[in-house]
Amino acid sequence: MFRILVVDDDRNTRMLMKAVLEAENYTVLTAENGEAALEVMDTNHIDLVVLDVMMPRMDGYEFTKILRQSNNNLPILMVSAKQLPQDKKQGFLVGTDDYMTKPVDEEEMLLRIRALLRRARIVNERRIVIGDVVLDYDALTVTKNGGIQELPQKEFMLLYKLLSYPGKIFTRIQLMDEIWGQDSETGWETVTVHIGRLRKRFEGWEEFEIVSVRGLGYKAVKKV
Numbered sequence: 467m468f469r470i471l472v473v474d475d476d477r478n479t480r481m482l483m484k485a486v487l488e489a490e491n492y493t494v495l496t497a498e499n500g501e502a503a504l505e506v507m508d509t510n511h512i513d514l515v516v517l518d519v520m521m522p523r524m525d526g527y528e529f530t531k532i533l534r535q536s537n538n539n540l541p542i543l544m545v546s547a548k549q550l551p552q553d554k555k556q557g558f559l560v561g562t563d564d565y566m567t568k569p570v571d572e573e574e575m576l577l578r579i580r581a582l583l584r585r586a587r588i589v590n591e592r593r594i595v596i597g598d599v600v601l602d603y604d605a606l607t608v609t610k611n612g613g614i615q616e617l618p619q620k621e622f623m624l625l626y627k628l629l630s631y632p633g634k635i636f637t638r639i640q641l642m643d644e645i646w647g648q649d650s651e652t653g654w655e656t657v658t659v660h661i662g663r664l665r666k667r668f669e670g671w672e673e674f675e676i677v678s679v680r681g682l683g684y685k686a687v688k689k690v
């Protein structure tokens with residue numbers, strides 16, 4: 467079960483967020499400012515922080531800055547009444563992973579938290595699990611029911627990228643820049659070729675598929 471730390475100087479906000487998150491089966495701890503949050507983290511494992519910005523003693527910016535300077539990559543979702551572009555920019559500059567403005571849409575917050583936890587798990591474990599399928603980033607392998615396929619590096623990275631963000635559409639140019647690099651002299655058509663190879667390799671697999679989005683690009687669809 468994931469453990470989420472809610473940090474906000476307003477008690478009512480803390481209690482509301484705690485109730486919303488516990489209703490989704492998260493374990494929730496709370497703190498009234500950054501200093502108290504650091505103390506909680508000294509004695510508890512935390513998977514994600516929901517963080518207010520404007521707090522006494524230690525605000526959200528300073529808290530985030532301290533974590534990042536200590537190489538702590540804990541996912542942070544800033545939730546603040548500060549709505550100006552420079553406020554959001556400051557949040558991302560100190561190292562937050564996402565930023566929402568108050569009043570918060572609870573359903574959207576939950577969706578963002580799920581996405582942050584999923585991405586953090588992928589980054590930390592360097593693997594993706596979809597039903598019986600496991601993608602191992604370090605080994606460049608796709609395993610299913612004991613069978614192992616070792617993919618060429620570009621094919622694997624392309625598949626890993628798409629499955630890291632299921633449902634998200636990537637253009638060919640985006641994929642080209644991220645997988646082959648912006649300085650590559652290879653044309654974007656090579657993305658189409660590699661997508662074709664991946665489709666043939668995993669044709670008939672029930673766990674996922676790669677879908678073409680007409681006029682836009684490609685997305686991965688998880689089926690389990």
